[in-house]
Amino acid sequence: ARAFGHTSKMANKMINVDWDRLMAKDKLVSTMMREWGESPLTQEEKLEKLKTAMSKYYNKVVNMFDYFANLGSNNPYQMSLNAFTSCMEECRIPDNESPFCKKSDCDTLFIVAKSGSTQKGSKLDKIKDDNCLLRFEFFEVIMRIAIAKVGKVNGMDPADSFEEMLEKVILKNLPSSAQVDRDNFRMNRLYNEECDELFTENLLLLRSIFTAYRCRPSNGGLRTKNLSIQGYLEIMDRACMYDEKFTLQEARLSFLWSRMHTADESTDYLKYTAMTFTDFMEALGRVADMKMIATREELAAHGFESRFQWMLSVESGESTIPRRPSAMGQGSATTRPLWEKVSGLLEMLYERLYYNPQNLKPFSKDTLRKMMIKQDKERGD
Numbered sequence: 001a002r003a004f005g006h007t008s009k010m011a012n013k014m015i016n017v018d019w020d021r022l023m024a025k026d027k028l029v030s031t032m033m034r035e036w037g038e039s040p041l042t043q044e045e046k047l048e049k050l051k052t053a054m055s056k057y058y059n060k061v062v063n064m065f066d067y068f069a070n071l072g073s074n075n076p077y078q079m080s081l082n083a084f085t086s087c088m089e090e091c092r093i094p095d096n097e098s099p100f101c102k103k104s105d106c107d108t109l110f111i112v113a114k115s116g117s118t119q120k121g122s123k124l125d126k127i128k129d130d131n132c133l134l135r136f137e138f139f140e141v142i143m144r145i146a147i148a149k150v151g152k153v154n155g156m157d158p159a160d161s162f163e164e165m166l167e168k169v170i171l172k173n174l175p176s177s178a179q180v181d182r183d184n185f186r187m188n189r190l191y192n193e194e195c196d197e198l199f200t201e202n203l204l205l206l207r208s209i210f211t212a213y214r215c216r217p218s219n220g221g222l223r224t225k226n227l228s229i230q231g232y233l234e235i236m237d238r239a240c241m242y243d244e245k246f247t248l249q250e251a252r253l254s255f256l257w258s259r260m261h262t263a264d265e266s267t268d269y270l271k272y273t274a275m276t277f278t279d280f281m282e283a284l285g286r287v288a289d290m291k292m293i294a295t296r297e298e299l300a301a302h303g304f305e306s307r308f309q310w311m312l313s314v315e316s317g318e319s320t321i322p323r324r325p326s327a328m329g330q331g332s333a334t335t336r337p338l339w340e341k342v343s344g345l346l347e348m349l350y351e352r353l354y355y356n357p358q359n360l361k362p363f364s365k366d367t368l369r370k371m372m373i374k375q376d377k378e379r380g381d
Contacts, residue, residue: 004191005183006059006261013263014062015055018136021124023047025117028140032158035147039157049159054139057166060179062261064170065138067178070252076229077265077273078132084110084141090178091170093145100148109148113141123266135265142166182257190285194339199281202346205365208372209235209353210280212379217270222381226274229255232283239352240315246291254290258283284349285342289334293344294321307344308351308363 022028029047036046054061068087069079079087085107088094094103114133118125128134133141143162149169151161171179199206213231214223229252236242236251258279265272275283294310302321304310310321334341354368361367 005186010261010263011058014261015051015058017264018139019051019054021117021136022140025140027112027116028143031144031147035151035161036157037155046157046159049157050143050162053159053162054143056163059181060166060171061139061142062135063180063182064174064178065133065135066256067175067180067253069132070249070256075129075132076252076256078129078134079138080129080132081107081110084133088145090175091173093149093165093169095149098149098153100152101145105148106145109141109144113137113144123269127266127269142170177253180257185257185286185289186282189289189334189338190282192339194337195285195342198339198342198346205350205369205372206281206284206346207277208369208376209349210277212372212376214376214379223379224270224274226271226276227280228274232275232280235349235353236287239349240311241287241291241349243291243314246287250290251287254283254286258286284345285338288341288345289338291341291345293336293341293348295336295344306351307347308355311348311352 032050033043033046039046041049064087065079066076068083068090070076071083071086085103088103088106093101094106095101096103098105110133114130114137117134117137118128124134142165143158146161146165147158149161150156150164151158154161154164156164210227213227213235214225215228215231215234216223217228232255233248233251241251242248255275259275260279262272294304294307298321299305299307299310302310304313304321350365350368351363354363354371
């Protein structure tokens, strides 16, 4: 997507891609038809009803997939069994008293959904981790579990079972972080004149940082034009951004939430799994919103001359500035304008990337930019 937010046009493309892949699985289609029982609807009408139900909850399920996939292995774009188990438990889906939906049943359906989805040698086959679920496979397992947990018990068809489980089970128990509408941040916090002016003022230095931390693909080859999650997390680590509220999980989410949706992840997987420079600036805005950024008044009241001095004090465990309720991490109600928090974050980011305890030269943006350009050249093409 190249819009300011996620559009209905892109959502429809994603739905159609995932639906076509689901319909290519003959065993899934035959299962759905069998569970419809004696319905007078034609097969085409049954599948259309199921697609309508899927479309109604599509964005919510995709957000759910992205959130829990991030909790799994080093690949946050596909869902591991551990991440899937966490998802099921958080949503209170397994039921030891159920004849069809115990934890072992859910695990079996995970295995069924991740199997037989790709043709050998296809683009999708080349990117798929055989131990994980792709996005469309996650929809399959939710459909199958809906039948097991709701359909078989209440005599509902697959479409009604899917809706019933989403409304009365999953969405009631799903963590708020797994229901984040990414466009809310963009429209209500990021897209304003003050943020635009701040990022424009810092454009050259930010671009040099973005460029310097680009990585080579894990399977070799040239460095990509975009920034992978490994490069992004290297920036977060090098700049010592982590604290008790902004952990590795939040850093990964800030990366994932800042990328625009892609209809078909197999078309250009390297691009799908990386962020553009525009995405990078958005991610920094999300980091600033998630982190505690001390105000000038707080710094002065506690004897700090700069945010960097305060940052070093936090790292050593000596900081005495208490967290405000609005700075309690992801999900807390923010009260300060975003541009003010981003300005403070950039100050901390720049000085921490510049900092060398063996060579304590006064901070200079020009010198930092030269350092980033040098690093970029040293890493090669």
